Structures are given as structure tokens and as C-alpha cells.
Amino acid sequence: xxxxxKQKDAAAAxxxxxxxxxxxxxxWANNLVQFKDELKIELFLINKNYVVYRTAMxxxxxxxxEPLFIDEIxxxxxxxxxxxxxxxxxxxxxxxDNVLQRTLLENVDKAKExxxxxxxxxxxxxxxxxxxxxxxxxxxxxxxxxxxxLNKPAYVFxxxxxxxxxxxxxxxxxxxxxxxxxxADAAVRIPADNQxxxxxxxxxxxxxxxxxxxFGYDAKEASIARQKVAEIEANYSLSFDEGLDMxxxxxxxxxxxxxxQKLEVGKVKQDDLLSHAEDMGVELMTDDSGAIIIMDDKxxxxxxxxxxxxxxxxxLTGERYEIIKKRLLKPEDEEEMLLKEVLK
Numbered sequence: 106x107x108x109x110x111k112q113k114d115a116a117a118a119x120x121x122x123x124x125x126x127x128x129x130x131x132x133w134a135n136n137l138v139q140f141k142d143e144l145k146i147e148l149f150l151i152n153k154n155y156v157v158y159r160t161a162m163x164x165x166x167x168x169x170x171e172p173l174f175i176d177e178i179x180x181x182x183x184x185x186x187x188x189x190x191x192x193x194x195x196x197x198x199x200x201x202d203n204v205l206q207r208t209l210l211e212n213v214d215k216a217k218e219x220x221x222x223x224x225x226x227x228x229x230x231x232x233x234x235x236x237x238x239x240x241x242x243x244x245x246x247x248x249x250x251x252x253x254x255l256n257k258p259a260y261v262f263x264x265x266x267x268x269x270x271x272x273x274x275x276x277x278x279x280x281x282x283x284x285x286x287x288x289a290d291a292a293v294r295i296p297a298d299n300q301x302x303x304x305x306x307x308x309x310x311x312x313x314x315x316x317x318x319x320f321g322y323d324a325k326e327a328s329i330a331r332q333k334v335a336e337i338e339a340n341y342s343l344s345f346d347e348g349l350d351m352x353x354x355x356x357x358x359x360x361x362x363x364x365x366q367k368l369e370v371g372k373v374k375q376d377d378l379l380s381h382a383e384d385m386g387v388e389l390m391t392d393d394s395g396a397i398i399i400m401d402d403k404x405x406x407x408x409x410x411x412x413x414x415x416x417x418x419x420x421l422t423g424e425r426y427e428i429i430k431k432r433l434l435k436p437e438d439e440e441e442m443l444l445k446e447v448l449k
Contacts, residue, residue: 125209125211125306126305126306127307128304128305128306128307130182130192130205130302130304130307130309131182131183131186133259133304134178134179134182134183134186135183136254136255137175137179137255137259138179138183139254140252140254140255141171141175141179142171143252144171144175144250144251144252145250145251145252146167146170146171146174146175146248146249146250147159147160147248147249147251148160148162148170148246148247148248148249149223149230149246149247149248149249150233150243150245150246150247150265151219151243151244151245151246151247151262151319152238152242152243152244153242153243153244154242155215155218155219155244156222157219157222157223157230157247158230158231158232158233158238159230159231159232159233160232160233161232170248173295173297174248174250174261174263175250175261177297177298177299178261178299178302178311181299181311182205185203185205188203189203190203190204190205191203191204191205192204192205192206192207192309193205193206193207194206194207194208194209195207195208195310195324195325195327195328205309205310205311206309206310206313206324207307207308207309207310208307208308208310208316208322208324208327208328209306209307209308210303210306210307210308211306212322212324212327213308213316213320213322214320214322214356214357215319215320215321215322216262216303216308216320216322219247220260220303223247223249235272235290235291236290240270240272240291240293241267241270243265243270244264244265244319245262245263245264245265245319246262246263246265246295247260247261247262247263248260248261257304257305259302259303259304260302260303261300261301261302261303262300262301262302262303262315262319263295263296263300263301263315263319264296264300264315264318264319265293265295265296266296269293269294269295269296270291270292270293270294271287271291271292271293272290272291276289276292298311298312299311299312300312300315300316300319301315301316301319310324313325326362326366327356327362329365329366330355330362330365330366331352333365333366333368333370334351334352334355334365336370336371337351337365337368337370337412338351340370340371340375341375341378341397342375342394342395342396342397343396343397343399343408344391344392344394344396344397344398344399345399345400346400349399351399351405354399354402354405355405355409358402358405361405361406361409364409364410364412364413364415365409367413368412368413370412373411373412373414375395375397378411378412379391379397381411381416382407382411382416384418385416385418385425386425387407387410387411387416388407389404389407389408389411410427415427415428415431416428
């Protein structure tokens with residue numbers, strides 16, 4: 106119960122910090138139904154560097170956009186509502202049946218970057234042209250959904266695997282029982298599954314793997330890291346430069362986040378940690394109040410390494426090492442010892 110309360114407190118703190126107002130996907134879906142045949146759907150392509158491109162589409166494709174980007178989401182949400190579908194943030198609970206998880210847009214840097222293009226630099230977005238921009242570099246597609254009856258646009262994101270893209274030079278078409286040359290620059294098959302939906306500041310995650318594939322964000326991993334940081338801040342006195350904090354400094358640092366996930370916070374007291382740092386020759390400064398000063402990424406790495414007991418001095422050579430990978434040694438139990446005796 107205590108852990109759950111901590112998680113909710115952490116989520117509330119993030120929400121308050123970002124002036125967050127929770128959206129209601131069920132109300133949104135119900136409202137959207139009445140405008141379903143009048144929606145304006147615009148498509149943007151996202152490349153591997155998160156550069157956004159506009160697309161030009163033939164009118165004939167208009168009828169295919171709603172089934173591909175809207176219908177399945179509406180069906181999942183409206184049918185789910187009747188079956189008791191719950192919406193929870195990644196901070197609140199693990200994924201389970203009949204639960205739709207979401208995270209804040211604020212947490213997903215690359216998604217924020219894409220939205221910034223569309224919201225503040227749309228006039229600068231280039232039209233995608235295969236000869237100039239290359240479909241090989243395209244990573245995903247974003248649909249912007251608008252209507253006069255909707256307060257704000259909604260955005261649907263999908264990963265575009267390269268296996269779903271065919272280029273003219275390597276493709277054939279079967280026509281009237283005969284193969285003929287593929288006469289287009291490229292062809293793309295849009296995935297039909299539900300993946301990601303953005304409503305205001307809430308990113309609804311129908312497929313967690315797609316969130317990681319498109320934006321490089323592991324929501325569960327990041328959630329655990331935030332919880333660990335909150336525990337560390339409650340157990341250790343730290344001092345940061347203005348504008349910095351531990352949450353922002355570990356964000357997107359994969360190796361640091363992995364270590365944070367495994368830490369048993371509070372196992373080492375601050376005085377013991379500082380004493381060990383001195384013994385190992387690892388420089389950590391403290392301020393007048395005794396708080397550990399974290400000025401940059403190097404200081405943060407040293408602090409996390411110390412918490413994780415990653416520095417050791419060899420009793421044989423006196424050399425000091427930073428342990429990259431370690432496995433706890435456990436004494437052999439009686440059964441293992443007897444088995445060895447039998448095998449001798």
C-alpha cells in the first residue's frame with residue numbers, strides 16, 4: 106500500500122508541475138462518433154531523426170483514412186467502456202487485461218519534438234518526395250484529426266516497418282495473370298492495429314512495444330526509474346545546480362536507469378557512501394550542509410555507481426576497479442556439494 110501511495114504521489118507531482126489536466130478518452134470517443142464522417146485527417150511522416158514531412162494525398166484515399174486511423178480505436182474504447190475498461194497511468198499499475206495505459210506527453214521527448222514541428226513550425230515542414238527524402242529513413246506516420254466540434258486536435262501514431270514499404274525498383278505487380286513492372290516510386294501498407302493516441306497531454310498506449318519502437322521510450326522502465334529517484338531523494342541529501350534535478354539528469358540515460366531499477370535504496374547510509382568514495386578515490390563534493398553536490402552527468406554517474414557498489418579494491422593487487430557487470434556469489438547448498446562428491 107505504501108509503494109502505491111508513493112507512486113501516486115510521484116505521478117501527482119509530475120502532473121502539477123506540467124499544469125496537467127486529465128483527459129477522458131471515453132468522453133472523447135463518444136463525442137467523436139457524431140462527427141465521424143466529417144473529420145479532417147492529415148498525414149505526416151516521421152523519419153529516423155524525428156524530422157516531420159507533410160504528405161499529399163489523392164482524394165480517393167480519403168475514404169480509407171477513417172477506417173485505418175479512427176474506427177479501430179473507437180471500437181476498442183467504446184466496447185471497452187461497456188466491459189469496464191479502465192485507464193491507468195504507468196505509474197499506477199502494471200499492464201493487465203481490460204486496462205488501457207497512458208503516459209504524459211511531457212515524459213516522451215521524441216514525441217514532444219514531433220508535436221513541436223507540427224504546432225510551431227508547420228509552415229516550414231517540407232512535402233515528402235521519395236527522390237529527395239527516401240522512404241528507407243521513414244520510421245512512422247502521424248494522423249492529425251480535427252473538426253470544428255472538437256476542442257483540440259487528436260493525433261494517432263503508427264510505426265511504419267520497412268517490411269511494409271515497397272520501392273519501385275524492386276517491385277512487380279500481378280495484372281491479368283501476368284507480372285508487370287511496378288510503376289510507382291514506392292508503396293506503403295499502413296498497419297491496421299491500434300498503437301498510440303495523443304489527446305492533449307495524455308498519450309494513450311494501446312501497444313507498449315510500438316511506443317518504444319517509434320519514440321525510444323520504455324514507459325515501464327522510466328516509471329520505475331522515477332520511483333527510484335523519489336526514494337533516493339527521500340533517503341539522501343543532494344544539491345543540484347539551479348534548474349537541474351535528479352529526474353531530469355537521469356532521463357534517457359539507459360545505463361543509469363538500468364542500475365536504478367536494481368537498487369535497494371537506503372541500504373547504504375550517506376556517511377558510509379561518502380567514506381567509501383574517499384577510500385576509492387572517487388571525488389564527490391559536499392556543501393556546507395553536508396549535501397552531495399551533483400554538478401553534471403559525471404557526478405551523477407559516480408553517485409549512482411557508489412549506490413550500486415560498483416567500485417572495488419582488489420585485496421590481491423590493491424588496484425581499484427569500476428565493476429561493469431557483477432553477479433552475487435552465493436554459498437553452495439548441501440545438495441550441490443553432495444552431487445559434486447558423487448560425480449568425483
